[in-house]
Amino acid sequence: xxxxxxxxxxxxxxxxxxxxxxxxxxxxxxxxxxxxxxxxxxxxxxxxxxxxxxxxxxxxxxxxxxxxxxxxxxxxxxxxxxxxxxxxxxxxxxxxxxxxxxxxxxxxxxxxxxxxx
Amino acid sequence: xxxxxxxxxxxxxxxxxxxxxxxxxxxxxxxxxxxxxxxxxxxxxxxxxxxxxxxxxxxxxxxxxxxxxxxxxxxxxxxxxxxxxxxxxxxxxxxxxxxxxxxxxxxxxxxxxx
Numbered sequence: 345x346x347x348x349x350x351x352x353x354x355x356x357x358x359x360x361x362x363x364x365x366x367x368x369x370x371x372x373x374x375x376x377x378x379x380x381x382x383x384x385x386x387x388x389x390x391x392x393x394x395x396x397x398x399x400x401x402x403x404x405x406x407x408x409x410x411x412x413x414x415x416x417x418x419x420x421x422x423x424x425x426x427x428x429x430x431x432x433x434x435x436x437x438x439x440x441x442x443x444x445x446x447x448x449x450x451x452x453x454x455x456x457x458x459x460x461x
Numbered sequence: 462x463x464x465x466x467x468x469x470x471x472x473x474x475x476x477x478x479x480x481x482x483x484x485x486x487x488x489x490x491x492x493x494x495x496x497x498x499x500x501x502x503x504x505x506x507x508x509x510x511x512x513x514x515x516x517x518x519x520x521x522x523x524x525x526x527x528x529x530x531x532x533x534x535x536x537x538x539x540x541x542x543x544x545x546x547x548x549x550x551x552x553x554x555x556x557x558x559x560x561x562x563x564x565x566x567x568x569x570x571x572x573x574x575x
Contacts, residue, residue, distance in 0.1 A: 450506070
């Protein structure tokens with residue numbers, strides 16, 4: 345069965361600090377996709393990144409970076425030089441590949457990040 | 462940039478009433494989903510829809526729920542007789558293909574059952 349664990353419920357940092365949000369997943373499939381979504385106070389879900397299980401390269405996009413490690417089933421997300429606008433709930437999600445396509449997204453419980461000015 | 466839209470943004474209803482939540486997915490997308498998020502909790506899958514039929518549903522999606530694509534653009538979620546525990550944010554999502562692509566989420570409808 346699929347499961348996504350985000351052990352950090354809430355994190356507070358001071359602006360300009362770096363912060364890492366942890367995500368650990370469980371799946372029996374060898375082919376799967378991992379995602380991060382941001383949910384700002386306004387409530388919508390904003391897609392940040394998708395990673396497939398065959399691509400363990402780390403990715404950097406501006407101040408955001410992602411570290412995918414299959415050996416530890418983790419897909420961690422780092423924000424460098426955090427800003428107040430980064431304050432949001434961040435969700436990690438997993439989708440397994442099936443013959444006819446992917447399963448629906450399974451989300452973690454989210455990590456609420458507060459960046460203090 | 463195309464986006465998924467949802468109406469209304471907030472719906473208040475009394476217990477036992479029927480509600481219909483509406484979504485307009487991105488026009489060339491083929492797969493549609495409903496998720497819900499009880500306040501402060503994680504986002505949970507309800508149902509997926511493809512080719513005018515349900516392709517998958519979760520345990521949450523019981524007989525009180527139904528989905529429909531009444532025309533070429535709208536995708537609706539109906540709750541027949543709302544309960545207090547149906548109060549949540551309901552998200553519609555779509556993607557062009559079930560494989561590989563990320564799901565594009567709408568802004569959500571906050572349903573409050575009193």
